[in-house]
Amino acid sequence: MNLWLIAATVLLFGLVPCAVVMLRGSIVEALVGLQMAGVLQTVVLLLLAQGFHRPPFFDLSLVLALLMLAGGLVFARMLERWV
Amino acid sequence: MSAGSIVVPVLVALGVAIELACCLGVLVMDDAFDKLHFLGPAAIVGPLLIAIAIVATESFSQSGVKALLTAALLIVASPVLTHATARALYIRRRDHIEQDPRPRP
Numbered sequence: 233m234n235l236w237l238i239a240a241t242v243l244l245f246g247l248v249p250c251a252v253v254m255l256r257g258s259i260v261e262a263l264v265g266l267q268m269a270g271v272l273q274t275v276v277l278l279l280l281a282q283g284f285h286r287p288p289f290f291d292l293s294l295v296l297a298l299l300m301l302a303g304g305l306v307f308a309r310m311l312e313r314w315v
Numbered sequence: 316m317s318a319g320s321i322v323v324p325v326l327v328a329l330g331v332a333i334e335l336a337c338c339l340g341v342l343v344m345d346d347a348f349d350k351l352h353f354l355g356p357a358a359i360v361g362p363l364l365i366a367i368a369i370v371a372t373e374s375f376s377q378s379g380v381k382a383l384l385t386a387a388l389l390i391v392a393s394p395v396l397t398h399a400t401a402r403a404l405y406i407r408r409r410d411h412i413e414q415d416p417r418p419r420p
Contacts, residue, residue, distance in 0.1 A: 235323070235324055235327060236327070239327045239328075239330075239331050239365075242331055242335075243331050243334055243335070245335070246334055246335050246338035247338075248338075249338040249339055249341060249342035250338060250341065250342075252342055253341055253342055253350070257347070257350075258347065260347045260400065260403065260404045260407065261347045261350060263400055263403075264341060264347055264350045264351055264354065264400060265341060265350075267354055267396055267400070268337065268338060268341050268353070268354060268357060271334075271354070271357050271358045271361075271362070271389065271393070272334060272338065272357070274362065274385060274389060275330070275334060275361060275362050275365055278362070278365055278366070278369070278382055278385060279327075279365065281378070282369050282372070282373075282378065282382070287376070287377045287378045287381070290377070290378055290381035290382060290385065291381065293381075293382075293385045294381060294384060294385045294388065297385050297388040297389050297392060298388060298392075300392065300396075301388075301392035301395065301396060304392075304396040304399065304400070305395070305396065305399050308396070308399035308400045308402070308403040309399070309403070311403045311404075311407065312402065312403035312406050312407065
């Protein structure tokens with residue numbers, strides 16, 4: 233275990249509050265929890281890529297950040313109109 | 316002991332602490348608008364600190380550039396997402412909770 237992997241492991245505990253918000257809050261609060269979990273996962277993937285010394289793994293965090301933007305916008309638009 | 320061996324752990328620890336504090340903020344706040352405020356530092360300050368730590372370790376190699384690119388993408392995406400979510404919440408509340416006092420045409 234190096235510094236990066238320890239940081240990634242510690243950061244994973246941040247998913248617990250996000251899960252609690254998603255399960256117990258209103259639907260918009262759940263979207264906020266989902267966005268926070270997405271940010272957290274992006275950072276965790278960054279840390280894991282650096283921790284394992286695998287430069288191609290950085291693509292995963294890059295793609296996740298991009299998809300999080302698209303997914304969040306779709307969810308927000310859907311909550312605004314239909315749900 | 317070099318400066319990098321001190322700076323990098325400090326940057327990573329700060330980034331992780333900010334992310335965890337923002338997670339707790341999202342959990343503790345009552346209103347969805349209040350929760351939204353905690354997305355900003357989590358998506359801007361935390362990833363930026365960690366990307367700087369990676370650049371300090373790897374310099375501007377493939378890893379460093381991709382880490383910076385990811386942080387930049389999060390910095391751009393976060394305000395857009397926050398605005399879209401707040402707009403959705405406002406419209407939902409206005410339609411279902413608050414009544415518009417102005418007469419409709």
